[in-house]
Amino acid sequence: MSAEIVVAVCAVVIAVASLGVSVWQAYVTREHNRHSVRPVLQLHRGIHQGARSGVQLFNVGLGPAVIVSSTVSVDGEVVGRWDKACADRVRTGLPTHLNAVTFGEDEVIPAGYSAYLLSLPQYDAGPHAPVEDLLSRRLTITIAYESFYGGENFRAVYAPE
Structure with missing residues (x-):
């Protein structure tokens, strides 16, 4: 396996992990915003x-x-x-x-x-x-x-x- 393929695979893994973290962060932010205006x-x-x-x-x-x-x-x-x-x-x-x-x-x-x-x-x-x-x-x-x-x-x- 060449170094270029290893670098490309690592770049894809990092990009997918980055996308997952971004989606999770958006979800947590929305939940926080909902709780920050919750009436009781x-x-x-x-x-x-x-x-x-x-x-x-x-x-x-x-x-x-x-x-x-x-x-x-x-x-x-x-x-x-x-x-x-x-x-x-x-x-x-x-x-x-x-x-x-x-x-x-x-x-x-x-x-x-x-x-x-x-x-x-x-x-x-x-x-x-x-x-x-x-x-x-x-x-x-x-x-x-x-x-x-x-x-x-x-x-x-x-x-x-």
């Missing part, structure tokens, strides 16, 4: 005597969350998607008025966002016991969302204890 929605209940209390939505991820859909259930029955009409139905029959922040489908929740979906400005255990019962045992909220890339089918769920 969380729903938490906070009941604090004498302070603002309720169900709070946080986006603790690095990117905005695009709301795909939402479902709200009370006592296992679907009330609707989380909009003003649904919030009004959830609040019906309570002895006090809960403040509500609602959103629509395709709404974007920015990174770092924090807001109470349902809240009382000052919780008092006596008169607000039905509210605590609703938030602790009866209410379920499910939010389906995606990043701007789309197709991930992320979910945030607030469920009874």
Whole structure:
């Protein structure tokens, strides 16, 4: 085997290896970019005597969350998607008025966002016991969302204890 053939074979092997590394690098870069804008929605209940209390939505991820859909259930029955009409139905029959922040489908929740979906400005255990019962045992909220890339089918769920 001549030296020219050995050099040519080595050049082909190096070129193929270089192409493989480039393809792998592009894949890893795309995955990194997707993760660098991944939203993470969380729903938490906070009941604090004498302070603002309720169900709070946080986006603790690095990117905005695009709301795909939402479902709200009370006592296992679907009330609707989380909009003003649904919030009004959830609040019906309570002895006090809960403040509500609602959103629509395709709404974007920015990174770092924090807001109470349902809240009382000052919780008092006596008169607000039905509210605590609703938030602790009866209410379920499910939010389906995606990043701007789309197709991930992320979910945030607030469920009874």
